[in-house]
Amino acid sequence: MSRRDFVAVIFFAVVAVFLIFGALKMHPFGPVEGQDGFDAEMDDHIINNAQEETGASNTVTSVVFDYRGFDTLGEATVLFTAVAGVILVFRRLKK
Amino acid sequence: MIYNIPFIAVAALILIGLYTVIFKRNLIKIVIGITLIESGVNLFLITLGFRKDSVAPIFTSNPDVSQTMSLPVPQALTLTSIVIGVAVLALMLSFIVYIYRHYKTLDVRKVVGGDDE
Amino acid sequence: MALAEFFNSLINSLDTGSGFWNPLVWGFALLIVFLVIYILRGAGKTSYKKGTEQTKPFLSGNPETSKESMHVKGENVYWGFVKSMKFIYDRFEKMHNGNVSDYILWFVIIMGIFFLVLGVI
Amino acid sequence: MSGMSKIVKTISNIAFPFVMIYGLYIIAHGHLTPGGGFQGGAVVASACAMILVAYGSVWTMGKIKEKRLSILESVGAISFIVLAFLGIFIITEGVFFKNFLANTNLMFGTTVAFQSTAANINTAGVIPLMNFAVGLKVIAGLFAIVLVMAYATSKIKEGKTK
């Protein structure tokens, strides 16, 4: 076991311990409204007003394309970027 | 405590991914580790969206709209994150193709990219 | 009016806590110094003629070598400093192997240190 | 890579239209049922990838060039961002990404109350149009990625790398 692996194991264990303790300190999975410090204000606002504001019966689509439509533009841009990058990497170098 | 099993699974996925990136030698395995971290984060996002005995937030021919619905925003974020992960994966794999073309190996200790050879 | 304020602000000097810094004052001082140096230079030796033996490079009688070999390579500049700092440079060379797993390992190490400092203390 | 056996080609020929119709259905009903532009586009792109696997990348590259695909993708992206820009320019007091068709009884403009609705496709304003734009973009993009990578690696396998 080299020195590098020794140091790696030690700090990896530190990170692991903290992440798992953080997972235990989160609010319980599947919380109930109002209990254990959980209040879904933003999402309840979306669920109650999505149909009047956007007319979409699918709330997730109304979030994707209306409430957070700018993220969707960025996401489409990411795909566009990846295509451009792959075509650039596999291009022909000679004219 | 016992309710947080999904969060512990998320932490475990992320740690397995980090382990793969740090201790494995093959470039393909490093990419697999990155996708493991990404799937862990996606699982965390979609886990946060669940509420106790809730249904999907869709009103089309929904029998009872008064029952609690799961949160819609984390599902949208997960969709975005998945598409971004696909893009990153495609680019990394095409880089690996070129690296193998140049170095004739996939060992991370040999792909160091020193000064001009 | 605004123009006057602008020109006033041009000559303001930068306040750096305890001191100040004004490039225009500095440039004026530099001009004076150059003037003094020019005067001193004018008082120097005047029997210097171009195109004579005085301007030829004199390598203690040896013939002049080629341009390539006369140019000191960039790697050889400061070789003494690099040699004396070898104990540091060995560490750094070991640190800078282009291994991407080690880059991520450094990230994990820094993250662990931050966790220990901010979480435990 | 070269193509596969005749059985595979026939089966993929038969399965291709069904997969494509299903993907288009997912794109078109994105604002009513689970799914949307990305998911349906991924389904259609997987159908194209199936054709690519069955017939081989060289044949497919002979049929359609990746330059055409990138043009198609930029057309989808431009239509998406233009729909976003129209939110500024069409209506007064509009902002970027304003849903300027919702609840105006124009195209896709039927007003919906907070209720369990029957599937009415004529709702949700610009969201179906954005679904189609993103679907076009995702189809072209994913198929371009798969096609280019398969073509380049097949050329590596045959030895003529440069």
Added chain:
Amino acid sequence: MNDIISFISAHLPAFVVAVPLLGAFLTPLVSRIGDKSRNIFAIIITGLTSIFALLLANDVFTNGIRTYVFGGDYATGQTMVRILFEIDAMNAFMLIIAAILPFAAIVYSWGFMKEQTGLDKYYTLILLMTAGMLGMMMTGDMFNFFVFLEITSIASAALIAFWTNKGNAVAAAFKYIVISSIGALFVLFAIALYYGQYNALNMAVIADSIPVEMGFVDKIALVLLLAALAMKAAIAPMHMWLADAYGRAPSSVTVVLIGTTLASLYAGFRVIFTIHGNQLEQALNSWTIFGYEFSISLANMVGILLVALAVLSIFIGVFMALKQVDLKKMIAYTAVAEIGYMLLAVGAAIAVMGGDLEATAGYTALKGGIFHILNDALDIGLLFLVAGAVYYTAKQTSINKLGGLARNMKYTTVFFLIGLFAVSGLPPMNGFASKLMIYESTFQINPILSIVAILCSILLLAVFVKVFYSVFLGPKLPKFATAKEVPISMLIAMGIIACIIIFIGLFPDIVLQNVVTPAANALNDASSYIAAITGGI
């Protein structure tokens, strides 16, 4: 006419990001027409973006914080469900950098990239990099920041691998995308932690809802954000990707890469000062040893950590730069040292932050550090452009094989001298003003810091004197007998940056009073940033 101006100024934050995106989407179509039209189109789009960014910055500096909500109207205090851009003086300060660098890069590429293939994708990606950088600098929404971070990372990685016939370029690109994707994933993890705790994605709302007594999950999110953004900002010992990426990418790409790195650094400052600004005074823990009461606040702890990393960055950057034989890698390690200077000043400011910052020397340190961000972007950018010009002429960047280029390339030599003076902190260039502020303020905080800073600055001067000697001076080598001056477009690009450097160097007080001090104040008080969204704390 007048209402058109008011219309544009009303939608400026959207235009600043949407115009380069539209240009990037249009580039494949425009490049069907011809190469010249494509180059002109790219220059027009970038110039328009720079003009919009500067107009927005001017508006913010005069009228205060601007917010722009996408897809709907928003009244202060109601539930924040939509994405919004929030631009205060600090964002406006970063916008100035993002307005200068990509324009110079695009103008430079006209001559620099003439012989290359795949240029339509090149221009597309560099416009996407610009859009992502601007979005990172302006957004007020955490997840939106992550999306722009990924856009920037993917475009940068594809452009770093531009010269695919060199194996080390592709290897550098692979390292960069591994680093940036892991960093971005941890940023997303922290964002998800915030979301799960407070059910909000808006920076101001999160900062408002984090309790002053931080919980364990908040600490974990803070650590993840700090570590990931520090890696993205190339702070030692997580800086190794930067040497590869900067050294292997084409110079015109490297200039934009500098902007993206500084955008990540800005995001780290935003996390510390704004999102956790209320908890900075909070005491992490307190012991009583021998009756003495010791107590360390979060500000002390984070500041000490940042200062330690900064000193390490300066040290490693300078020492490695002294040993490199490749010109671009040498400048890259210098960039690491310069980032260390900024972090040193701002970290010292955080460490002494208690009560009002204006009273202490930390205020000068904060101003100096923010001022140095602008100077570093300009200086390192100019040096990389000069290195690209050397590569364009001599087709190599190894300083062992170069020499005597000053006889062929006079203007390039002058530009290199300007960059040398600026980056090594010699008067009267702009680097001296900010470095002087950093030295004096850190001397009042802790003398050792300023001693280290001054010594390493002297070593930086030594590094660049060596480069100047071995690349530009010396006898005229026969193999460069036919070397010519670079094309006019590259000279124009270098001249733009050089003129700005000389202006800031000659009149530093104008920039300090009108740009840097408002940015420092905006970064220092988080309450107004939060109050612009939530309507009071």
